[in-house]
Amino acid sequence: MNLVINNKTYEIDSDADTPLLWVIREEVGLTGTKFGCGLAQCGACTVLVDGEPCRSCVTPVESVVGKQITTIETIEEDAVGKKVVEAWVEAQVPQCGYCQSGQVLAATALLKRNPNPSDADIADAMVNLCRCGTYNGIVDAIHAASRQA
Amino acid sequence: MGKILKKFIARLAILVVVVLVGGFWYVRHIPSSPFDGAGQPEAMATLEQGEYIARASDCVACHSVPEGKPFAGGLEMGTPMGSIFATNITPDKETGIGNYTLAQFDNAVRRGVAADGHRLYPAMPYPSYAKLSDDDVKALYDYFMHHVEPVKQANKPTTIKWPLNQRWPLAFWNVAFYESGTYKADSSKDELWNRGAYLVQGPGHCGSCHTPRGPAMEEKALTEADNAYLSGALLDGWYAPSLRGDHNRGLGRWSEEDIATFLKTGRNQHGVVFGSMVDAFNNSTQYMSDNDLKAIAHYLKSLPGNDGDGTPWEYHEVSVAMVRPGEQSFMANCSFCHGRDGKGRDEWIPPLAGTTSMLSSYDESAINVVLNGSGRVVASGIPDAYRMPSFRDKLSDQQIADVLSFVRSSWGNNGPAVTVDDVKALREHTHPASPQPIILQMR
Amino acid sequence: MNEMVNFLAGMNEAATSRPLNFSRRGFLGASLGALVLGVVLPGGTARAQAAGAVKPGTRVPAFIEIRNDGTVFFRSPFIEGGQGIFTAMAQIVGEELDVDPQNFTVECAPAGPDYTIMFGGHMRITGGSFSVRSSYPIMRKLGAAARQMLLEVAAKRLDVPMSELTTEPGVVIHAASGRRLNYGDLAEEAATQPVPEDAPLKADADFRWIRKPLKRLDVRDKSTGKAMYSIDLKVDGMLLAAVQHAPRLGWESGKIFNEDQVKAMRGVHSIHTIPGAVAVVADRWWHAKRAAEALQVEWKEPAADVTYAMPADFSTEAFREKLAATRGPGVDAEKEGDVDGAFKAANKVIEAQYDAPYLAHGQLEPPSAIARWNEDGTLEIWTPNQAPEMFQGVAAKQFGLPPEKILIHSPLLGGFFGRNFTYLNGGIPFPQAALLAQKVGKPVKVIWSREDEFLRDYFRPMGLVRFRGGLDKDGMPVALTADVMGEGPTESLNGVDPNKVDPNGVEGIVEKPYAIPNRHIVQIKVPHVARVGYWRSVGHSMNDFFYETFFDEMADAGGHDPYELRHKLVAGSPRHLKLLETVAESAGGWKRGPFTAEDGSKRARGVSMASPFGSETASIAEVSIEGGQVVVHDVWVAIDPGSIVNPAIIEAQVKSATALGLSTALLEEVVYEGGKPLARNYDRYPILPLSRMARVHVSIVESGAPMGGVGEPGLPGVPPAVANAVSVLAGQRIRRLPLSRSSLGV
Numbered sequence A: 001m002n003l004v005i006n007n008k009t010y011e012i013d014s015d016a017d018t019p020l021l022w023v024i025r026e027e028v029g030l031t032g033t034k035f036g037c038g039l040a041q042c043g044a045c046t047v048l049v050d051g052e053p054c055r056s057c058v059t060p061v062e063s064v065v066g067k068q069i070t071t072i073e074t075i076e077e078d079a080v081g082k083k084v085v086e087a088w089v090e091a092q093v094p095q096c097g098y099c100q101s102g103q104v105l106a107a108t109a110l111l112k113r114n115p116n117p118s119d120a121d122i123a124d125a126m127v128n129l130c131r132c133g134t135y136n137g138i139v140d141a142i143h144a145a146s147r148q149a
Numbered sequence B: 001m002g003k004i005l006k007k008f009i010a011r012l013a014i015l016v017v018v019v020l021v022g023g024f025w026y027v028r029h030i031p032s033s034p035f036d037g038a039g040q041p042e043a044m045a046t047l048e049q050g051e052y053i054a055r056a057s058d059c060v061a062c063h064s065v066p067e068g069k070p071f072a073g074g075l076e077m078g079t080p081m082g083s084i085f086a087t088n089i090t091p092d093k094e095t096g097i098g099n100y101t102l103a104q105f106d107n108a109v110r111r112g113v114a115a116d117g118h119r120l121y122p123a124m125p126y127p128s129y130a131k132l133s134d135d136d137v138k139a140l141y142d143y144f145m146h147h148v149e150p151v152k153q154a155n156k157p158t159t160i161k162w163p164l165n166q167r168w169p170l171a172f173w174n175v176a177f178y179e180s181g182t183y184k185a186d187s188s189k190d191e192l193w194n195r196g197a198y199l200v201q202g203p204g205h206c207g208s209c210h211t212p213r214g215p216a217m218e219e220k221a222l223t224e225a226d227n228a229y230l231s232g233a234l235l236d237g238w239y240a241p242s243l244r245g246d247h248n249r250g251l252g253r254w255s256e257e258d259i260a261t262f263l264k265t266g267r268n269q270h271g272v273v274f275g276s277m278v279d280a281f282n283n284s285t286q287y288m289s290d291n292d293l294k295a296i297a298h299y300l301k302s303l304p305g306n307d308g309d310g311t312p313w314e315y316h317e318v319s320v321a322m323v324r325p326g327e328q329s330f331m332a333n334c335s336f337c338h339g340r341d342g343k344g345r346d347e348w349i350p351p352l353a354g355t356t357s358m359l360s361s362y363d364e365s366a367i368n369v370v371l372n373g374s375g376r377v378v379a380s381g382i383p384d385a386y387r388m389p390s391f392r393d394k395l396s397d398q399q400i401a402d403v404l405s406f407v408r409s410s411w412g413n414n415g416p417a418v419t420v421d422d423v424k425a426l427r428e429h430t431h432p433a434s435p436q437p438i439i440l441q442m443r
Numbered sequence C: 001m002n003e004m005v006n007f008l009a010g011m012n013e014a015a016t017s018r019p020l021n022f023s024r025r026g027f028l029g030a031s032l033g034a035l036v037l038g039v040v041l042p043g044g045t046a047r048a049q050a051a052g053a054v055k056p057g058t059r060v061p062a063f064i065e066i067r068n069d070g071t072v073f074f075r076s077p078f079i080e081g082g083q084g085i086f087t088a089m090a091q092i093v094g095e096e097l098d099v100d101p102q103n104f105t106v107e108c109a110p111a112g113p114d115y116t117i118m119f120g121g122h123m124r125i126t127g128g129s130f131s132v133r134s135s136y137p138i139m140r141k142l143g144a145a146a147r148q149m150l151l152e153v154a155a156k157r158l159d160v161p162m163s164e165l166t167t168e169p170g171v172v173i174h175a176a177s178g179r180r181l182n183y184g185d186l187a188e189e190a191a192t193q194p195v196p197e198d199a200p201l202k203a204d205a206d207f208r209w210i211r212k213p214l215k216r217l218d219v220r221d222k223s224t225g226k227a228m229y230s231i232d233l234k235v236d237g238m239l240l241a242a243v244q245h246a247p248r249l250g251w252e253s254g255k256i257f258n259e260d261q262v263k264a265m266r267g268v269h270s271i272h273t274i275p276g277a278v279a280v281v282a283d284r285w286w287h288a289k290r291a292a293e294a295l296q297v298e299w300k301e302p303a304a305d306v307t308y309a310m311p312a313d314f315s316t317e318a319f320r321e322k323l324a325a326t327r328g329p330g331v332d333a334e335k336e337g338d339v340d341g342a343f344k345a346a347n348k349v350i351e352a353q354y355d356a357p358y359l360a361h362g363q364l365e366p367p368s369a370i371a372r373w374n375e376d377g378t379l380e381i382w383t384p385n386q387a388p389e390m391f392q393g394v395a396a397k398q399f400g401l402p403p404e405k406i407l408i409h410s411p412l413l414g415g416f417f418g419r420n421f422t423y424l425n426g427g428i429p430f431p432q433a434a435l436l437a438q439k440v441g442k443p444v445k446v447i448w449s450r451e452d453e454f455l456r457d458y459f460r461p462m463g464l465v466r467f468r469g470g471l472d473k474d475g476m477p478v479a480l481t482a483d484v485m486g487e488g489p490t491e492s493l494n495g496v497d498p499n500k501v502d503p504n505g506v507e508g509i510v511e512k513p514y515a516i517p518n519r520h521i522v523q524i525k526v527p528h529v530a531r532v533g534y535w536r537s538v539g540h541s542m543n544d545f546f547y548e549t550f551f552d553e554m555a556d557a558g559g560h561d562p563y564e565l566r567h568k569l570v571a572g573s574p575r576h577l578k579l580l581e582t583v584a585e586s587a588g589g590w591k592r593g594p595f596t597a598e599d600g601s602k603r604a605r606g607v608s609m610a611s612p613f614g615s616e617t618a619s620i621a622e623v624s625i626e627g628g629q630v631v632v633h634d635v636w637v638a639i640d641p642g643s644i645v646n647p648a649i650i651e652a653q654v655k656s657a658t659a660l661g662l663s664t665a666l667l668e669e670v671v672y673e674g675g676k677p678l679a680r681n682y683d684r685y686p687i688l689p690l691s692r693m694a695r696v697h698v699s700i701v702e703s704g705a706p707m708g709g710v711g712e713p714g715l716p717g718v719p720p721a722v723a724n725a726v727s728v729l730a731g732q733r734i735r736r737l738p739l740s741r742s743s744l745g746v
């Protein structure tokens, strides 16, 4: 089967039910997408599939054939993604950083859908866990990125 | 089994009081078996034959416990009056069934009477096993006597107190609800249908869960002669859906192949086994031959749907606008696996759109699986790649009611809304499924 | 604090033998793909050094390498796990070296005697909020010495006296002639200079970077997925392994029912029985994981002498009852005044029992380890760790090798919170990786699933304390006793001395700042059955909750406002008084409530103080209760770490610690039944999500006291501040965490 990841086509030799996460990490070799829980609980594995946030640890690879998959590695090639990254750096959001690939992608998807999110919109959409508790920074950075528009 | 027993024993209590006289002889009497006088015969079947029928009958699910020895018993079934425990059916002479003759074994399996004459609780599905053929009973006996390790493990006494622990009134229950006689082929039907009917009614005891029960906790029907048969039932916090032709709450939209695939692999495009069906799949149905599964599917598809199933479900697009209660929970907790469109992911993650538990007026299965997650589906020895987590520690009763009400009213689903009280009641009486695959050994 | 040091040193005697481990290999990072750079050590001196001859923290080239472009590669004794230590190191060293910290590249130093710089050159760990405060003068000296070495070379090249030279960031300047030499051009020669012992340090007033809110060095890589953690690393020819652990610690595998079937699964290389687990080695981790889960293993009860084994009937609820039921005598942890007399004379006596559960670390990066046996007989390990020399010692012991044959790499940590110490008996994955690599003759990376992690974590101990307080006729507390039940993590890991208190067990209950004249605090030991370890802010994480909420009970019983009572009882300590007033001021003045907020919600505030890790904090939380659920709107924290390096990092750390404190106050609890933890993933062990985070407001007070810690101190004050506020609204005392346990029908 073929996968389109970051605008590149990869020939994939994985079982149909293999989680996209492990295809990305082990077969394609991109490690920015993180494994945190494997159970759709944490969001560390978030990628974008056709622009929507997707938890790759619970996405059978077969179900995303023919779709556009975007990982953190190329997020800055996207105008909104670029803005989010800059806001992240400016607000100094990450601590250990492990959750942040997922956070940046989730924030990018939110801002594409809703360029002007309220605090409540952010709380609704940003459901990825951060054990380092960088949540204040995440909210600040999303507001800042939104103002950049 | 908890719930059947609870009701059953409550009603039994009344019986005990009412039936004070009469039939002492009857209640102590040991029924006759075609194998009377056969003693303990040697090798009557191959290991494969015996193991196959033991699988088809799913003996292991009740008579073994995880971390326990195969068939040494111990599974607790709680009731408000106390607990009963599945017994040791290994061939240990002291604590198991090592001294059972073939006839005694037969009486236990097909008639619910133990060697010493005491009556078994119908938690043991002998009303279904009554249909087993003589050959299958022999094979089963052979299997337990010669291929199962004897294990010295005393049966745990029930914790039910006198007088409710009296078993003899069960004899009268049998008079009312038990049909003796093995399965009789219906000559108007083909061989495949008859094989399917035998497996479903007899060893498979599908009706134990899927047929509604009457006032004395008896299954309302034991064959397709009655429309109540396999028409869906609530049991122990799970709603076992109709296996009849109903479009919404049954198998109306499933092909014979879909059914066979489901029983063989635990999944198909309509759904994945969950709740108590996980045990039945893990330990039983997947071990059946392709032909037998085909027969079962063929038989089930012959059962017509019943009235009152509503207009057939059709998929409708829903746009999630984060305004209805439950929508945010759905997006945050459910959508990542089941999809924003409720369609699931191929056969790997089941859809929420159009599934029985989201269409049925019974909401127990939907609530239960959200509260407790589901056990691991182990197909051909390989645990599933994706499991349903438990949400009891993450979502409040209100949140669960909201999210399920949302799901049950989206994408064409038309299940009634879920109330907080329904969630609360189930929360208290159910337990989370193990995140680890549970594999019960047979030998 | 000393106990912690003792423990950590004691975990591994080999660590103190100071092996010389300075092979090039250790630095090359193999196929790490990250920084690959040869180390230029001064003329082979490193190898010539005899073990023990190195004075830790002095050899400049072991730490600082200036590249031709003037950027600096710095080997940090401490590991970065989000606390900003790499940036702080660059800031401190850069200050004296006169190089912009932004031009630093920092990595964690390998195991070796140069880096055991803590506590007079004994050891190193990244933990206990010790990093900056234990190394600040050493790092400054290193930077200053390196600068001097550059100046010496420059003086030679320019043929001027050194005293005529000055520096600007990255450049040596001879003002008189206007000549400038870049650091990069001087570096190679400078590295061969003897290290000066007396390089002058800057005056604080001249600081260019220290005390400034500098941006962190690692943030961009962490925002773009480029940061590499242990779990991301790869070495050539590596195989992947997953394990099925015994459901209870100490149990061992028996029969495997389906070994042949699992061997035939896709990608499976081999199956191995290892201590407490069965492992599957495969071409990819996903294949290994599915196969490991598929293994049908019979688990056998442990032998009687396996002291750490988990019994089949252990339950946390029963253990809690045991803590509650056990009575003294205990060991004195603090004894002051005449307690008996004070209680006799007291006008009012109150009593209460508090408890808090076991907690999981829940760092987001699941444990992993790569092990490779090299042809030269060395064993190379990449794994999350907070103490390279200890890991080295443990590996050396496991395989009977001299420590210098063990090369430890310390990649960035995806969160740690005390998780990555050498928890033996199955608490960490590197012994499995090393064993498997030996068995298969190839490098092996072991990854634990989240479920494995919840099964094998070493938890924050459960705690229970019984308090008794005596009040005089004015309602002022005059006597206090506390029975602190259980065991601290240090003694639990290191062996219990029945006659000695574990300071980590009682910290937060002893040495409180309040002027209560008569005190008797004892520790009553009850051994843990579940494995316990260090967890962010250690004993303080629960003890300050116990003490500070009981404090409010005393205040209420005596008819005092809890803030006012604290104010009175710290009146003699200007440092504490200032802190308390600062936090109240930043919160717009103290008010307890209940009061109605602008949005119409009914709210209340709670206050608390704590003295963790050499720093002082005061905290105020504002809460409401909505639908039976506690909502924490704002938390104000004033922290006084004595003196500071980077206020932005301090603020970030306090916010982070507050989030974790909130998480424990609201949600977290490890529950065992039947010898097994019920939670095996975040579904049954919820941690704080963004939607429940409070707005955190941090005030930093620099009192000039000796430098304290920063990473942990923000946490302990949070649970009591929240619980005290909730008590006001709920009309009931909160004596047990998490709050999700209490039904709050308000």
Ligand code: FES
Pocket (backbone or CB within 6 Å): A034, A035, A036, A037, A038, A039, A040, A041, A042, A043, A044, A045, A046, A055, A056, A057, A058
């Ligand atoms: S790893 Fe996918 S959600 Fe946690």
Ligand code: FES
Pocket (backbone or CB within 6 Å): A094, A095, A096, A097, A098, A099, A100, A129, A130, A131, A132, A133, A134, C082, C364, C414, C415
């Ligand atoms: S930054 Fe560490 S988990 Fe989010």
